[in-house]
Amino acid sequence: MEEYLSQLNEAQREAVLYTGGPEMIIAGAGSGKTRVLTCKIAYLMQIGVPPESIMALTFTNKAAREMKERIAALAGQREARRLWMGTFHSIFSRILRAESDRLGYPASFTIYDSDDSKSLLKSIVKDMSLDDKTYRPGMVHSRISNAKNSLITWKSYEQNKTLVESDIKTRTPMIRDIYKVYQNRCYQAGAMDFDDLLLQTNILFRDHPDVLDKYRRFFKYFLVDEYQDTNFAQHLIVSRLSETHRQICVVGDDAQSIYSFRGANIDNILNFKSQYAGCRTFKLERNYRSTQTIVNAANSLINKNRERISKTIYSEREKGSGILLVSTYSDYEEAFIVASKISEMRMRNQYTYSDFAILYRANKQSRLLEEALRKLNIPYRIYGGLSFYDRKEVKDAVAYLRLIVNPHDEEALKRIINYPARGIGDTTVGKLTSAATRHNLSVWTILKDPHAYDVQLNAGAIRKIDGFRQTIEDSIEYSRDNQADDTALFVLKRAGIVDDFVNEHTIEASSRIENLEELVKGISEYISIRREEYADEDGEHITLAGFLAEASLQTDQDRDKNTDADRVTLMTVHAAKGLEFKNVFVTGMEENLFPTLRSVDSPRAIEEERRLFYVAITRAEENCVLTYAQSRFINGQTERCSPSRFLLDIDARYLHTSGKLSDYDVRPKASTYYQSQPFPSRPQTRSATVETSAVEPVDAASLRIGVTVKHDRFGTGTVTDIEGEGANTKATVEFDNFGQKQLLLKYARLTVL
DNA sequence: GGCCGGGGCATTTTT
């Protein structure tokens, strides 16, 4: 049992053993943060703190699950299960369900995801006859979300001069009215959105001191992971709850705060010390992940930020190779160079594909990279696509399940009232929803008896609505004495969804059936896991409602499958946080892309972008390659790009450029870091750093259709088409070995033969 | 209900 303590370094051990009050652990990248957190929890359990009085909050289900597993290994499965460990959203949705009557919500309240929220907002904007171009659902949603994260209810929004005036300035004065209606419609539907899970928890504790008091007594120890990413609502929940025992330990790294756009407030961690008198700070500064060069380079970068908690991260690993900086002539070439570099490094150093990650700022950058990887037969896995629960058929099926659990759920109802087609059109639905708003009732209530609420419907519509009502009520009835997975099968059949697909006999239809089967399988798994967990209890928790509650707070990252396959990883830098790879490529290191265009006017935003870049570099264990293109195809146009300002922030002594850089003057002091030829001669890929300036672009006037031209990379070919004029002339060339390409003359180095 | 074409748009997204 003592063994796990002996594996910690001095700083880690001190942080684990301290139990004297508020504590902040500043955990640098790769410093063994998770290990410290798990050891600390295990230690607390060992010294007699009952596990059920420990609340450990994380930001992802994945983090919670991993930590739980590790603690189970240290302290035993049974003990670990008693911990309150999970995401803010899942833990507090549990508490909200237990206390729902205090707030007037049903215990089986639905959780609206962002799509539900936006779709509701859209319908409200329409109902209020507002301009849907001015009041875009996404925009309105983010305004309401920001308000909620700052604990501004619709009432306080109305009374908040600053907000109201700023809305008038931005010509969106109706936000407050929309917010009010939105909140009411959610309430009538028995639904909370993601932000409500935190906001309503705060309201619960604010308005019901006895409830607050109960939980304050109950929970003795709080641990919060990724504290730099907490928002005000989260911060207030934990600070309220921990007031009695004052045993709160927050862990985080201000240098890795990258979620301000979601309401994360870096000040929570920067000010923690001053908010908690007698707070002890521990710094974990030894990086176990990366080479000295990578750590030092990252340090030199982050030192350019003003707002930070001072610390010196160091590595005692080998010195390692310099960070390779590669300039390419286009985004297209960048992708091919990254791909061929991966092949080369893999062969030379016997890496596996899964030792590589390609990171980028924006998802759209993945396209060319994928193309290049495919062409070079490199297996890859891309993150950031549709999650399982985002698929249409799954969403539809889940909507039925949601209605069984809570028929007042308006968004679920609207989604499937006419799916499969029942001839209930927009007009009918519009009549029902506006009657619901008028009477301050749920759509379901209206639908059960349209006549009573003077909804003008013809006999046909009434009959169709009634058929739908019957389907739902039968399913609810069935669910009373059947298992959740059987209920799911029942409703899918009863609604005619399965038949639809079975009769279709297409590839898509069979893949949809598979997805539905997987959904049902997921429910069955949920049941058996729960059975095991609650073996000694009455089993009341095993319900469809329970499954939905869990599913709605889950993301695709939590249900990763075949991670064992040997593949290169492609993902955004955001998605890479918390992960590590032997070799990391950070692509698109250009101004207006990284840092993104939207950040360049705000010093604070630039600092966040710099932290994001810091996160990217510190993912690498052995090699880090930074690439930037001199031209990039953006929004339908090829743009000239200049290298990111962040490249200048890295101390040049840690950089190794792959030859002379045409318009960027970073001269590495040492070029011995990376001994290999940067780019071994491949006939079709010239060195990445061809001097574009030295090559005269071919004169547009001298090009004719049918002329034979030569291109540095593609070899010879014939011009088949010419578009545009002057500098923007675009030529279509049929290359002998590379097929047809479109080339902009100002960039393509063509010579007429 | 589904198909087509025009217009507007284009970060990041642990929940």
Place this chain on the structure above:
DNA sequence: TGCCCCGGCC
């Protein structure tokens, strides 16, 4: 450029 959403049409 390419996608998504909407309106118009059959």
